[in-house]
């Protein structure tokens with residue numbers, strides 16, 4: 001039995017609920033703005049201006065082209081594009097496969113806020129490098145290809161986009177969320193055998209059981225991957241940063257399965273270290289002259305999977321850990337060097 005008063009109160013409740021939902025939606029969409037107003041540290045991803053709203057000027061067209069090169073590298077400079085002169089990359093990956101969300105995802109190796117960090121000293125080359133040099137380092141390692149000429153339209157577009165991503169970032173400002181994150185190291189060596197079972201359970205459905213990924217169209221590789229390969233001929237080569245255990249394990253922990261956010265990781269740290277060990281233990285293209293990397297061996301990252309090394313530890317321990325003893329040995333060698341420099 002429904003009285004009109006009951007009906008009215010029911011309707012009112014409905015209206016209130018709908019209004020509340022609408023208000024919640026408005027609040028959610030205003031979330032980032034609120035965070036800034038409350039003096040919470042603004043997430044720089046939010047302060048990146050909306051690229052779609054840029055007026056159509058020659059400079060902004062260059063920025064958009066740079067974004068497209070990041071998200072669909074394979075379609076512009078991949079090994080299977082029609083114009084042979086443009087085949088700079090040696091695989092059909094996209095920069096965004098590792099620099100997630102076109103270089104804007106926290107701990108997805110973002111490319112934001114980098115502009116003022118270059119030129120910078122590179123331990124790998126032992127010289128100061130420009131942002132173009134750094135891009136070319138990913139071209140020859142992660143993309144297993146060759147460097148882009150600095151004055152090529154593609155390099156100019158990459159640089160314009162990376163500069164755009166630094167809009168409103170103050171010189172010297174240290175952004176949170178750079179790199180791939182940093183979880184504690186294991187005391188033991190990472191275990192590729194255990195990692196293999198984790199791969200089968202948590203990764204194979206996208207990256208495929210053979211690690212070769214899933215092309216959008218098997219007959220047209222220049223359309224890129226739905227899920228990129230993690231090893232094999234079309235993957236990053238053995239000189240790439242992703243081939244180092246620490247980078248791979250953190251990237252995987254904070255970003256995989258794809259869609260994972262750094263604040264809600266789905267793999268345990270232990271599983272991430274072990275599955276990363278499995279992935280980096282698989283065969284991949286070889287880069288020439290890796291023994292020339294890191295001319296000062298005391299500055300060589302301890303998890304570099306290729307020698308020479310300043311210490312007496314095996315290649316295998318450098319690749320999989322445990323890293324504690326290596327770090328201690330390097331610290332001793334550095335102290336010794338300092339000592340002998342003082343004497344001279």
Ligand code: HEC
Pocket residue numbers: 070073093094095096097098099109110111114134135138139142143158178179236240241242247
């Ligand atoms: C397979 C994964 C992968 C791909 C693909 C890749 N990169 Fe990278 N990139 C990395 C990793 C890992 C690092 C950090 C390496 C390190 O410092 O140890 C990095 C670093 C960089 C940096 C320096 C970032 C910083 O914080 O200083 C730039 C710039 C860059 N990449 C540009 C590119 C561009 C442009 C492309 C596409 C042409 C590309 N990368 C493709 C993995 C990748």
Ligand code: HEC
Pocket residue numbers: 093096097098100101198199202203204205206207226227228229230236242248251252256257258267275276279
């Ligand atoms: C739901 C599908 C999915 C699952 C599950 C998944 N990935 Fe990925 N992974 C992707 C996609 C898609 C990308 C590229 C992201 C992009 O382009 O935005 C990627 C990128 C990567 C990359 C960097 C790109 C490269 O070529 O090296 C690594 C490393 C990686 N995944 C490892 C893993 C590991 C290890 C697991 C299991 C723990 C895993 N992924 C689970 C879909 C997935």
